[in-house]
Amino acid sequence: MKFAAAVIPTTVLSSDSTTHPAQNPTATTRETALEAEAPTSEVVQEPTSLQQKSGENTNAGFWRVFFSTFGTIFLAEIGDKTQVTTLLMSAESHSPWTVFAGAGSALIATSLLGVLLGQWLSKRIKPATLDRAAGVTLLVIMGWLVWDIGGF
Amino acid sequence: MVDWHLLGLSFVAVFLSELGDKSQVAAIALGGSSRFPKAVFLGTAAALLLASFLGVWLGEGTAQLLPAAWVKGIAAAGFGIMGIRLLWPQAEEATESEVES
Numbered sequence: 001m002k003f004a005a006a007v008i009p010t011t012v013l014s015s016d017s018t019t020h021p022a023q024n025p026t027a028t029t030r031e032t033a034l035e036a037e038a039p040t041s042e043v044v045q046e047p048t049s050l051q052q053k054s055g056e057n058t059n060a061g062f063w064r065v066f067f068s069t070f071g072t073i074f075l076a077e078i079g080d081k082t083q084v085t086t087l088l089m090s091a092e093s094h095s096p097w098t099v100f101a102g103a104g105s106a107l108i109a110t111s112l113l114g115v116l117l118g119q120w121l122s123k124r125i126k127p128a129t130l131d132r133a134a135g136v137t138l139l140v141i142m143g144w145l146v147w148d149i150g151g152f
Numbered sequence: 153m154v155d156w157h158l159l160g161l162s163f164v165a166v167f168l169s170e171l172g173d174k175s176q177v178a179a180i181a182l183g184g185s186s187r188f189p190k191a192v193f194l195g196t197a198a199a200l201l202l203a204s205f206l207g208v209w210l211g212e213g214t215a216q217l218l219p220a221a222w223v224k225g226i227a228a229a230g231f232g233i234m235g236i237r238l239l240w241p242q243a244e245e246a247t248e249s250e251v252e253s
Binding site for chain 2: 073099110
């Protein structure tokens with residue numbers, strides 16, 4: 001727990017790249033703004049300036065994206081093969097926290113790689129095309145999960 | 153005293169099993185299309201950490217506490233909703249730059 005608690009808040013406070021609301025007048029009214037254009041590389045220096053510039057809507061949008069991502073990924077991962085690996089290793093060893101630290105940093109690394117790859121793609125592909133591809137990908141993941149359930 | 157061998161072993165095992173897995177594919181899809189890639193990263197990382205924390209903490213009890221089929225069914229519905237949301241507003245999005253509120 002100490003590990004997770006130490007990593008997450010510092011990442012929240014370090015920097016925040018968001019699309020400036022002025023470039024995106026319709027985005028604030030949207031729920032998740034998934035259809036918004038690719039984020040700019042504008043870096044907000046202080047955590048408080050995010051609220052001053054963008055107001056409540058951007059903040060609420062951030063947390064909505066956070067919780068929808070958190071919820072779906074968490075539910076998809078529970079009982080999945082990562083957990084099986086972790087389980088096996090903690091059963092074999094007598095130091096489950098070492099296993100957790102290794103597994104946890106690997107999971108942070110793979111999710112960071114995933115998001116960075118998505119960002120890299122978003123700079124090269126038209127937003128409309130990317131959204132369509134992302135939408136289809138998410139539906140494929142849905143099929144993947146349904147397939148998993150069928151396999152039980 | 154840290155068992156670096158065990159730490160490295162668990163890192164590599166989980167890293168390799170997660171590469172190209174659905175949570176990473178979802179992170180690519182959501183991270184590229186969302187206005188808040190940082191929220192996607194934090195949400196994904198926190199979810200994976202909590203899931204593996206529960207794996208270590210509860211061990212075998214997880215399956216009894218949370219029936220995998222139900223949980224995955226809810227997750228499938230969540231991904232479906234997010235996917236449809238991305239696909240739905242194609243028409244209005246194409247003219248987004250012209251539209252002023």
